[in-house]
Amino acid sequence: MAVQGVLANRLRSLLTLLGITIGVASVIILVAVGRGSSASIESQIENLGTNMLTVQSGGGFFGRAAGRSTSFTFLTMKDVTALQSKADAPDIKSVSPVINVNSATISHGSASETSAQVLSTTPSYAEARKETVAAGSFITSADVANHNRIAILGPTTAANMFGSANPLGQSILINGANFRVEGVLKSKGSNGLQDQDDLVILPITTAQDLLVGESGQLSQIILEAKSSSDVNDAETEATNILTPAHHNTDGTAAFSILNQASLLSATSSSNHTFTVLLAAVAAISLLVGGIGVMNIMLVTVTERTREIGIRKAIGARKSDVLGQFLTEAVLLSILGGVVGVAAGLVGSRFKIVGVQPVVQAYAVFLAFGVGVFVGLFFGIYPANRAASLRPIEALRYE
Amino acid sequence: MLDLQGVSKVYGAGEIAVHALREVDISVEQGDYVAIMGSSGSGKSTLMNILGCLDIPTEGSYLLSGIDVTLLDDWELSFIRNRKIGLVFQSFNLIPRTTVQRNVELPLVYQRIKAGERRERATRAAEQVGLGDRLHHIPSELSGGQQQRAAIARAIVTDPAIVLADEPTGNLDSGSTAEVLDIFDALNRAGRTIIVITHENDVAARAKRIIRLADGKVVSDESKLVLA
Numbered sequence: 122m123a124v125q126g127v128l129a130n131r132l133r134s135l136l137t138l139l140g141i142t143i144g145v146a147s148v149i150i151l152v153a154v155g156r157g158s159s160a161s162i163e164s165q166i167e168n169l170g171t172n173m174l175t176v177q178s179g180g181g182f183f184g185r186a187a188g189r190s191t192s193f194t195f196l197t198m199k200d201v202t203a204l205q206s207k208a209d210a211p212d213i214k215s216v217s218p219v220i221n222v223n224s225a226t227i228s229h230g231s232a233s234e235t236s237a238q239v240l241s242t243t244p245s246y247a248e249a250r251k252e253t254v255a256a257g258s259f260i261t262s263a264d265v266a267n268h269n270r271i272a273i274l275g276p277t278t279a280a281n282m283f284g285s286a287n288p289l290g291q292s293i294l295i296n297g298a299n300f301r302v303e304g305v306l307k308s309k310g311s312n313g314l315q316d317q318d319d320l321v322i323l324p325i326t327t328a329q330d331l332l333v334g335e336s337g338q339l340s341q342i343i344l345e346a347k348s349s350s351d352v353n354d355a356e357t358e359a360t361n362i363l364t365p366a367h368h369n370t371d372g373t374a375a376f377s378i379l380n381q382a383s384l385l386s387a388t389s390s391s392n393h394t395f396t397v398l399l400a401a402v403a404a405i406s407l408l409v410g411g412i413g414v415m416n417i418m419l420v421t422v423t424e425r426t427r428e429i430g431i432r433k434a435i436g437a438r439k440s441d442v443l444g445q446f447l448t449e450a451v452l453l454s455i456l457g458g459v460v461g462v463a464a465g466l467v468g469s470r471f472k473i474v475g476v477q478p479v480v481q482a483y484a485v486f487l488a489f490g491v492g493v494f495v496g497l498f499f500g501i502y503p504a505n506r507a508a509s510l511r512p513i514e515a516l517r518y519e
Numbered sequence: 520m521l522d523l524q525g526v527s528k529v530y531g532a533g534e535i536a537v538h539a540l541r542e543v544d545i546s547v548e549q550g551d552y553v554a555i556m557g558s559s560g561s562g563k564s565t566l567m568n569i570l571g572c573l574d575i576p577t578e579g580s581y582l583l584s585g586i587d588v589t590l591l592d593d594w595e596l597s598f599i600r601n602r603k604i605g606l607v608f609q610s611f612n613l614i615p616r617t618t619v620q621r622n623v624e625l626p627l628v629y630q631r632i633k634a635g636e637r638r639e640r641a642t643r644a645a646e647q648v649g650l651g652d653r654l655h656h657i658p659s660e661l662s663g664g665q666q667q668r669a670a671i672a673r674a675i676v677t678d679p680a681i682v683l684a685d686e687p688t689g690n691l692d693s694g695s696t697a698e699v700l701d702i703f704d705a706l707n708r709a710g711r712t713i714i715v716i717t718h719e720n721d722v723a724a725r726a727k728r729i730i731r732l733a734d735g736k737v738v739s740d741e742s743k744l745v746l747a
Contacts, residue, residue: 125617431612434573435626435673436601438594513573516612 127452130421137417138457141492144407145461146468148488151403153469153478155396159389160479166385172214173249174344174356175379176200178367194367194375195338203362204344210358212351213344215245218325221340222295222332227321229282229293237278239295239321240340241328249345252322257289257304264303264324270331271303275320279305295321298331344378356380400484407488410457411495418450418503429507430515439508446504447497454496458489520712521547521570521681526579528565528735539565540576541735547681547714552707554723555716557732566732567685567716572600584680601629605674609686611666613658613673619645620654623672630677644676645669648702664695671702681712688722700725 222239346355469478528540568574623641648668688696
């Protein structure tokens with residue numbers, strides 16, 4: 122009987138269905154987009170190396186100690202040696218000192234740029250940062266020992282300097298000093314803040330000779346933990362080793378250790394907020410769909426007042442009429458939900474604003490369930506109104 | 520069978536109160552064929568509503584098959600309307616866009632009768648009113664007379680104690696009127712109790728008994744001599 126009611130007015134039923142369909146589909150797609158974007162950011166962070174710890178001098182990486190008085194101490198090669206101790210730091214696999222060359226100008230022939238990040242380090246940096254060479258080779262221990270004047274270029278820098286020509290073996294000038302290109306890195310893409318491919322890596326000893334001087338002051342120390350589960354242990358060990366030499370007057374550490382894993386969790390929690398926000402927007406559209414169901418059901422009740430009167434006159438009980446109209450509402454929302462789930466699943470197969478959506482099973486069930494519930498909830502009022510009509514009045518209605 | 524005792528119906532209250540029925544006593548026996556006549560405003564429709572259990576009298580009692588209907592609640596009234604009374608309206612009141620078959624079946628649906636038996640009984644009722652070949656038509660495909668016959672089939676499908684018809688021929692031409700009245704005659708001959716509310720003399724002429732109403736009161740109640 123309810124099926125007949127739905128079929129009796131196909132266009133109207135279809136439009137009602139559409140409200141729920143759009144609501145359900147948008148919940149599924151938006152949650153999938155949210156999940157997809159956090160998945161892509163997580164994979165970018167993993168690109169940085171999740172086993173990696175970055176040690177920097179100063180109280181806080183994010184300016185935590187900016188206003189605090191510290192007896193500022195720089196990280197030095199002594200710290201690197203201390204951290205390499207297998208006895209004190211069993212969970213640290215490698216230690217790579219890094220000296221940044223600030224405001225460097227790189228040029229080759231007429232090509233010149235100042236945007237590239239220039240840093241000098243040791244061979245273990247490559248593994249810790251998950252850098253691999255696409256051509257040529259990375260810095261070797263021999264390069265560091267012999268103060269070789271070689272440079273490894275990021276793909277963007279290589280393209281800026283040499284275009285499509287092969288950069289290997291060519292020479293470039295960094296702040297006027299001559300370097301031979303020994304390797305080109307594989308692309309890592311953008312991390313959302315900067316182009317990670319606009320990069321020049323030099324042997325640390327050569328940089329000290331030619332560019333930054335022999336102050337012995339390190340910009341950072343990159344640590345690699347044995348595995349991702351050892352990252353926290355490695356951080357503790359590094360803190361214990363460095364604190365005696367680098368502490369503030371109040372005894373707190375005068376350096377900071379940035380943990381990629383904690384960055385990952387911070388990012389994913391902010392992404393979670395983003396997903397919830399998207400879901401909330403979608404939920405509103407679902408609610409609007411529900412109100413659509415109510416609207417149509419109310420119109421239906423008014424339009425079919427006479428029919429309700431007839432049914433009651435020939436013996437339909439209040440519960441019969443209530444049941445019929447509720448069933449119609451639920452039937453509409455179930456149909457709308459099914460179509461919406463289908464549309465959501467199909468829609469999630471496409472890239473949306475550069476993000477590949479990842480469909481979440483909970484979102485599918487939740488959206489469907491809420492869609493049906495909304496239909497039921499908003500069907501109750503019109504159905505109750507229909508059921509409460511008095512037969513003589515309903516019969517008199519034209 | 521059917522017994523109204525001192526039935527009054529008042530709409531509104533105080534000075535604006537309208538006394539639609541005043542102390543009406545009517546008793547109808549099984550197998551009777553009664554025409555209730557009266558001009559408009561005489562209380563015919565109110566009486567019809569009360570007899571059909573669509574409305575409850577303000578005062579008095581109404582016994583239907585020994586049950587005092589005035590004491591029943593909404594749910595029980597639905598039950599009585601469904602089982603004891605077959606209603607036929609002036610404007611047919613078939614459900615649009617729904618086949619004759621399904622329209623006739625409808626009262627049985629509310630009795631929770633299974634589809635197979637419903638179909639069989641609906642078919643039988645439709646055949647009784649000569650609509651056996653129109654079962655799968657929807658009301659808008661039928662003539663007025665055919666629609667009214669479908670409505671009669673729906674009224675008798677539950678095998679009710681009385682068939683109550685409110686101006687059943689009011690919207691019909693004379694040919695269809697005759698058809699419908701012939702059906703009532705046949706139903707009455709088969710032992711069914713029929714009450715027809717009308718203001719047309721030729722409709723009332725078919726009845727065995729004519730009750731006339733004026734100003735909410737019974738002014739005459741005469742039974743015709745029936746030739747055996």
